[in-house]
Amino acid sequence: MSYADRPWLARYPAGSPADIEAEYATALDVFDAAASAGPDEPFIYYFDKTLTFAEVDRAATALAATLVAEGFSPGDRLAVYVQNNPSFIIGLLAAWRAGGIAVAVNPMNKQRELTYILGDSGATALLTLDDLYVDVAEPVIATGNTSVRTVITTSPLDFQTRDDPRLFEGVARRRSPGTVDLVEIIENHDGTPLPAPELSADDTAVLTYTSGTTGEPKGAMNTHGNLAFNAQTYRDWTGLKPGEGVLGIAPLFHITGLVGHVMLAMLARTPLTLAHRFAPDVTLDAIREHRPVFTVAAITAFNALSAAPGATPDDFASLRILYSGGAPIAPAMGDRLEKVFGAYIHNIYGLTETSSPSHGVPLGVRAPVDPASGALSVGVPVFNTVVRVIDENGDDVPVGEIGEFATSGPQVVKGYWNKPEKTAESLPGGELRTGDVGFMDADGWFYLVDRKKDMINASGYKVWPREVEDVLYTHPAVREAAVIGVPDEYRGETVKAYVSLRDDATATPEELVAFCKEQMAAYKYPREVEIVGELPKTVTGKILRRELRQKQ
Template sequence: MSYLDRPWLARYPENSPADIAVEYATALDVFDAAVSSDPDRPFLHYFDTTLTFAEIDRAANALASALVADGFAAGDRLAVYVQNNPAYVIGIVAAWKAGGIAVAINPMNRQRELSYMLIDSGATALLTLDDLYADVAEEVLGSGTTSVRTVFTSSPLDFQTRNDRRLFEGVERRRSEGTRDLVETIESYDGTVPPAPALAPGDVAVLTYTSGTTGEPKGAMNTHGNLAFNAQTYRDWTGLAPGEGVLGIAPLFHITGLVGHVMVAMLARSPLVLTHRFAPDVALDAIREWQPVFTVAAITAYNALSAAPGATPADFESLRVLYSGGAPIAPAMADRLETVFGAYIHNIYGLTETSSPSHGVPRGVRAPVDPTSGALSVGVPVFNTVVRVVGEDGEDVPVGEIGEFVTKGPQVVSGYWNKPDKTAESIPGGELRTGDVGFMDSDGWFYVVDRKKDMINASGYKVWPREVEDVLYSHPAVREAAVVGVPDEYRGETVKAYVSLRNGESVDADELVAYCKTQMAAYKYPRQVEFVVDLPKTVTGKILRRELRDLR
């Protein structure tokens, strides 16, 4: 069986195409079409305020005009350093309207990280929250090492009046010398329209920085064509209908939030519900208020949402289309969460370099569990996409054998910003070497075993942390688990588990070790268990094994 034959197409729903024709050439075309056809349709719900497509268009035109007046030219970069606020959407659309590129920056980043990304991207303008400017960016820009000449600041209090105390207790608007207020700028340039940009599918729309777990972060060049294609993939794969609301749980600076929230909402003419940042109780109230239908989020976010005080299955009745990406799902957790949400959480899988999804479980289909490893399938390759599984020699491995995923499709980025060597190494010939290890079964389902760098070598045996974690998650007392390799005099490396427990549950380390011992080979079960209150995570909800390795 050849991967090029795409055996997974048999898993597609009846009448689903193998390939889709992309409706829009650029991400800006997606937005402009929504404004043209549905100007008064709600686009953003932010606490007690609703902003229409026309209102966001008017605000983005104003900001783009201000940028152009300050000398921002085609191909220039606007760094967007905010939370899940309307300012993010206004900022990226304004960058495109000015013919430029948005640089998505994690609001958790501090001086060192921000400095690196501003210098690496060559950003000439910055849109940031006022507190992030005062606490972080002012020092970076004061060093004189960046190319930033224009700074716009926004408050999380902008565009709403509720001032939810759970998020905004003690928050006040802050003005810093040398910056321009976003709302005031929009008012000053209200009604102006910048010259129409000449954008093409191959032009870079957004630079999204990889996490840098194996070196310095790299700016993935997500093109307009990448975003337009995968926005349509989300809409068509999930069956999201026009006007069905999208819950913005994933951080918008992350590729999942950008494409799976912002872009799909633009394309489907659907309202996007934003809550500044993810707080389970606040998100629960937003669900009750705005009744969104679809979301995609890390499984850890679903776990937190299910445990929000006062949450009941009735609260989640509107959320009928649930997808999870960014971190593996243990089958036991998927089963438990289904009882809470009343809907099946479908796996979806992708990377920054695939502009979000490359694989997904079709809507209404339950992902199989591999009987040998216990892993839940991440789905099948999406439209127009070919994924091969290759060995160390780069050759395709037989069905069922473990190798590295290599992805080719319209969603694969064109490369890394100013890093031709890294591009040639990771994306030779337009095929992405993902670094993820797994296999395809005879029915075309794909399974991620783990990241290559996370493999544990215990007495010469390969142990994939994911398999051990899945067993731990099946224990009723375990809330979260992460497994790493630690030095061992006899075995070279041995398996250590970090575990947090569910509220009201108790279990000791020996019990957990014995539990795992009955369910896996002797070389796999954890020899050490350490209990923690919470596991370290990225802002997107992915558990940080590297930080746990540093603790050893």
């Protein structure tokens, strides 16, 4: 069986095409089409305020005109350093409207990380929350070691009046010398004419920085064509229709939020619900108020939302299209959450370098579980996409054998910003070597085993942490689990598990070790279990095994 034959196409729903043709060349074209077709339709719900497509368009154009007046030229970079606020989308569109590139910056970044990203991207302008400017960005800019010439500040209190105390207690607007206020720009430059930029599908739209777990972060060059194509993948894969709202749980700076929330809402011409940052109780109220239909988020976010005080199945009734990315779903957790949400949570898989999805479980289809490993499939390759499973030499491995995923398709980035050697290493011939290890079964379903770097070598036996974690998730007391390898004099490495427990349950480390021992080969089960209150996570909700390894 050849991967190029795409055996997974048989898993597509009847009538679904194998390939799609992108309707729009650029991400800005996607937005302009929505703003033209439905200017007065809601685009963003932010607490008690609604911003229409036309209002966002005018705001972004006003900011773009200000940037251009300050010397921002086509190809320049605007760093956007905010939370899930309307200002993120306004900044994104403004960068494109001015012919430039947006740099998506994690709002959890501190001075060292911000210094690196501003320096690596060469950003000449910065849009930031006012408190982040005072606490983090101002000292970085003051060094004079960046190219930033223009700083625009915004407040999380902008574009709403509710001032929810659960998020905003004690928050006040903070003006700083040498900065320009975004709301004032919108008020003072509304209607300022601006020539249409010359953009193409191959132009970089956003620099999204990888986490840097194996070295310094790299700026993936997500092109306009990448974003426009994968927005259409989300829409056509899920069948989302105009007006069927999107819930913005994933951080917008992350590729999942950027494409699966912002770009999808633009293309589907549907409102996006934002709430500054993910807080389960606040998000629950936003669901009750705005009744979104679709979301994609880390499974840890679904887990937290399901435990929000006062949550009932009726609260989640509108959310009938659910997808989870960032990490594979443990089958036991998926079953439990389905009972809470009343809808099946489909797996979806991709990377920053694939502009979000490369694989997904078709809507309405239940992913199979591999009988040997217990892994839940991450889905099948999406439209226009070929994924090979390869060995260390880059050759295809037989069906069912484990290897590295290598992905080709319209969503794959063209490279890393100013890093030709890293580009050549990770994208030989334009095919992405993902670093993710797994296999494809005879029916074309793909199963993610783990990251290559996370594999544990215990006395010469390979142990994949995810398999051990999946077993732990079947224990009724376990809320979250993470497994790592730790040094062992006899075995070289041995298996250690970190576990957090559900609020209404108890379990001892010895009990959990015995539980795994009953279900796993002797070399696989954890020799040590440590119970913790919370596991370390990224802002997107992905559990950080590397932080646990650093504790050893």
